[in-house]
Amino acid sequence: MKRRDKDKILILSATFGDGHKQVANAVGEAIEKALPNAEPVIVDVMQWMHPYLYPISHYVYKQSIKKFPQLYRFFYRKTRVKSSFSVKLNALLSMGMKALLEIIEKTNPAVVVSTYPFAAGLMSNLKEQGYVTIPAVTIITDYTDHSYWIHPFTDQYVVGSKQVRDRLIVNGVPGNKITNTGIPIRQKFNQIHHRKKLAKKYGLSDNKFTLLIMGGGDGFIGKGLSTFHALDNLQESIQIIVICGRNHRLRKQLEEANLAPKHKFLIMGYCEKVHELMAISDLMISKPGGVTITEAMAMELPLCLYKPLPGQEEDNAQYLVEAGMAILAKSDEDLINKLQIIVKNQSPLDFMKQKSRQFQSKTSTIDAVAAIVQTIERCKNEHYSIRRLALQKSM
DSSP: OOOOOOEEEEEEEOSSSHHHHHHHHHHHHHHHHHOTTEEEEEEEHHHHHOTTTHHHHHHHHHHHHHHOHHHHHHHHHHTSSOOHHHHHHHHHHTOOHHHHHHHHHHHOOSEEEESSHHHHHHHHHHHHTTSOOOOEEEEOOSSSOOGGGOOTTOOEEEESSHHHHHHHHHTTOOGGGEEEOOOOOOGGGGSOOOHHHHHHHTTOOTTSOEEEEOOGGGTOSSSTTHHHHHGGGOSSOOEEEEEOTTOHHHHHHHHHSOOOTTSEEEEESSOSOHHHHHHHOSEEEEOOOHHHHHHHHHTTOOEEEESOOTTHHHHHHHHHHHHTSEEEEOSHHHHHHHHHHHHHOSHHHHHHHHHHHHHOOTTHHHHHHHHHHHHHHHHHHHHHHHHHHHHHHHO
């Protein structure tokens, strides 16, 4: 008997912000486990379209956010709602339909899933101009909306909250084209972890207040080491885990610095087992990226959001603080004051954990995969109905 080829599910992503790639990987992992007759194909669409310019453009993107945050905020707010300006800028940033068409022809997918807004725009343009009729699904990777996620030929949107769903409807997206699943994350963040065993694994105490600091990968935590030195002002001795990501310079600086001797520091680089470190921790200081905060919510880990970047991070921070799942620190002094209260009093942590249980979804990723499958089937039925109607008219 001839072996049936697996249906390809093309997932378009980009590393302009790690969240897009993490969501793509989470969905791809879930597809492999849940759909034996399907094969996920993950493509960094920006790297594919601009292989030589990509490293430069990625660097410029990171530097522009860090060094010119007000300019980034201006463009983000200016394009938040669709306007003539946002349409012109989007057209400039979304050039590359020919390259995307090559990816699609090479893959021959049953559906195209976009976790990056400009990929979603390119896909919609291809459908609008009649180059493809493949179903298009967009997964929004933040707890906010933006005009660059919304395109007329997108068949289905997967969103992380009711608030985003409501905002899409206000912006003209039919409600039946929006599925609120929560932002997809890897399954390991939904599993039960044993704090005592993990603390021993990393050489830490399981009954001492443990602070996890993330966001050093791009060097966004403070200028120099001021934030880390400020921790010396805490009265109590605590454990502090710092994940530096691929920022080797920061890791070396921290390892060589004389950081707050009263505290126990665990300095780490890029880490594949962030879920284990979250399971050990009582509080996490982080930038409010959509995926990182969703992972923390799944782990019921309270959040302290520190100096959110302009744009979607500010919106994510507002969503979390208003929902009671996080506190916001705007300066080193504000951060230490809030930490001092939390270390002494468990009540704020208990409150944030309770709110996380209310808002999280343990099935967000598998629900997103189900929405993708349903979109494929719905589009098949719609195309069948259109063909049948055309046949009847021709008779």
